[in-house]
Amino acid sequence: MTTSPDTCALLTDTYQLTMLQAYLEEGMSQQAVFELYVRRLPDARNFLVAAGLEQALQFLENLAFTPDDIAWLERQGGFSRRALDHLRSLRFEGDVHAMPEGTVFFADEPILRVSAPLPQAQLVESRLLNLVHFETVVASKAARMVLAAHGRKLVDFGLRRAHGAEAALLAARAAYIAGFDGTATAEAGRRFGIPVFGTMAHSFVQAHASEREAFAAFARARPDHPTLLVDTYDTEAAVRRLVELAPELQRSGIRIGGVRLDSGDLGAQARTARALLDQAGLADVTIFASGNVDEHRIAALLADGAPIDGFGVGTSLATSDDAPALDAVYKLQSYAGTARRKRSPGKATWPGVKQVLRSLGDDGLIERDVIQLEEHVSRASMPSGEALLRPCMRGGRRIAPPASLATIRAHCARQLALLPPSLRLPQCAAQPFRAVISDKIHALAQTLDAQAQG
Structure with a gap:
C-alpha cells in the first residue's frame, strides 16, 4: 500500500x-x-x-x-x-x-x-x-510579475516545466495568492478553486488544412469568446485571416475574445495585431502574450507601450529560474x-x-x-x-x-x-x-x- x-x-x-x-x-x-x-x-x-x-x-x-x-x-x-x-x-x-x-x-x-x-x-x-x-x-517570483504587469491579466502556464506534479499544483496556488488571475492546470482549478484558462496549441493549427479552418473549428468548439493562437506561420497574415473570419463567426453568435502571441518580437507583433483589429472594428479583442516571459520582459514591453492585455507565464514562474x-x-x-x-x-x-x-x-x-x-x-x-x-x-x-x-x-x-x-x-x-x-x-x-x- x-x-x-x-x-x-x-x-x-x-x-x-x-x-x-x-x-x-x-x-x-x-x-x-x-x-x-x-x-x-x-x-x-x-x-x-x-x-x-x-x-x-x-x-x-x-x-x-x-x-x-x-x-x-x-x-x-x-x-x-x-x-x-x-x-x-x-x-x-x-x-x-x-x-x-x-x-x-x-x-x-x-x-x-x-x-x-x-x-x-x-x-x-x-x-x-x-x-x-x-x-x-x-509566490515571491509571481508577486514581482504582478507588480510589473500593472493590472494586466496573468495566467500560470507552468505545468510542463514544473519539477513534478506536486510542484505544478503548488506553483499554481502560490501564483494565485500573489495576484495571478488563474492557471492553465486543470487539476489546480479543481483542487484549489483557481480560475482556469485555455487557448490552443500550434499543433491544432498545423493539424488543419489552413489557419482559417483551424480558427473556425476552434471557435465553434469553444464559442464563449475564444482566444486564438496567431503566430504558427505568419502573425500578420493570421490576424488578417481572423479579421476576415470574424463577421462569419459573429453571424453564428460567436465573438472572438482574444489573440495569443507566443514567439518573436512580442511588442512589434502586438502593435501590428492591434492596428489590424482596431481597423476592423474589433477593438474589444484582447492581445495575450506568452513564450519565455518573466517580470523583466513584461516591464520592458509595457514601458515600450506594447498593447498587450495579458501574459501567460510558464518556465520562469514554476521554476523561479533566476x-x-x-x-x-x-x-x-x-x-x-x-x-x-x-x-x-x-x-x-x-x-x-x-x-x-x-x-x-x-x-x-x-x-x-x-x-x-x-x-x-x-x-x-x-x-x-x-x-x-x-x-x-x-x-x-x-x-x-x-x-x-x-x-x-x-x-x-x-x-x-x-x-x-x-x-x-x-x-x-x-x-x-x-x-x-x-x-x-x-x-x-x-x-x-x-x-x-x-
Whole structure:
C-alpha cells in the first residue's frame, strides 16, 4: 500500500528519525522552539512573500506513521523497539505561530515558529521546509510579475516545466495568492478553486488544412469568446485571416475574445495585431502574450507601450529560474526554556523565541521591521508596530478554519501595496531593506557566546 506524498510521514530526511530515537533514549522530550526563516535574500530579490502555510498545517494535523511505514523502518534495522512503538502512536501536539500567507517579509524574519516536544519539533523540519520554501519561492517570483504587469491579466502556464506534479499544483496556488488571475492546470482549478484558462496549441493549427479552418473549428468548439493562437506561420497574415473570419463567426453568435502571441518580437507583433483589429472594428479583442516571459520582459514591453492585455507565464514562474532556491532554514531557538544559539561562521543564529514587529511610515508604507524577543513583545512596554507572527495551531489542532484563497489573495494585494517604490522594481534596490535585530537579542547572543567560551 502506498501513501500520498501529502500525508506520508516518511517524506523526511532519515537523520530526523535517527535523532528522534536518540532524543528518546536520552529522555530529551521537553519543549523546543524552532523558527523557519530565510538567512539572506537572493541577489535578484527585494522582498519575499510567505506561502505554503496551509499545506504545512495540513501536514502537521495529519502526521501519522502507518503500519507499512513502521514495517519498512523495522526492515531497515537500527531502530529500537521503543522508537518504533513511539512512532506508531506519534501525533503532532505542538503550537504553531506563523505569518499569514501572502505576507511580505525580509531576511532573518521568522515566518513560522513551532513549539513542541523536541522529538516532534525536530521530526517535522524537512517537510515543513519543503512545503513553505517552495511556495514562498514561487509566490515571491509571481508577486514581482504582478507588480510589473500593472493590472494586466496573468495566467500560470507552468505545468510542463514544473519539477513534478506536486510542484505544478503548488506553483499554481502560490501564483494565485500573489495576484495571478488563474492557471492553465486543470487539476489546480479543481483542487484549489483557481480560475482556469485555455487557448490552443500550434499543433491544432498545423493539424488543419489552413489557419482559417483551424480558427473556425476552434471557435465553434469553444464559442464563449475564444482566444486564438496567431503566430504558427505568419502573425500578420493570421490576424488578417481572423479579421476576415470574424463577421462569419459573429453571424453564428460567436465573438472572438482574444489573440495569443507566443514567439518573436512580442511588442512589434502586438502593435501590428492591434492596428489590424482596431481597423476592423474589433477593438474589444484582447492581445495575450506568452513564450519565455518573466517580470523583466513584461516591464520592458509595457514601458515600450506594447498593447498587450495579458501574459501567460510558464518556465520562469514554476521554476523561479533566476532565484530557484532560498537560503531557508529551520533552527532551534530554545529548549527546555533556555535560549539556544548556533555559532557557526556565516550561519550563526539569533537566539530566543522571537516576534516580528512592523511599523509603517507617514506615507502608509513599510518603514521598519524589528525582530524582538517574544517575552518582551507581550509586556506593557511593547514597542510600536504590528506583530506579524500569529497563533494558528495549539496542541496540534488549528485555532481557526483555513482562510479562503480569496482572503489570502486579498491580504497579499494589501501587503504588496505597502512596499516602498524602490522595492517594487524588478531590479534590486540600491539600499536593501533589512529588519532591525533588537538590542535585547544582541545582548542575549553575547551572553550565550560568553557562556560558551568559558
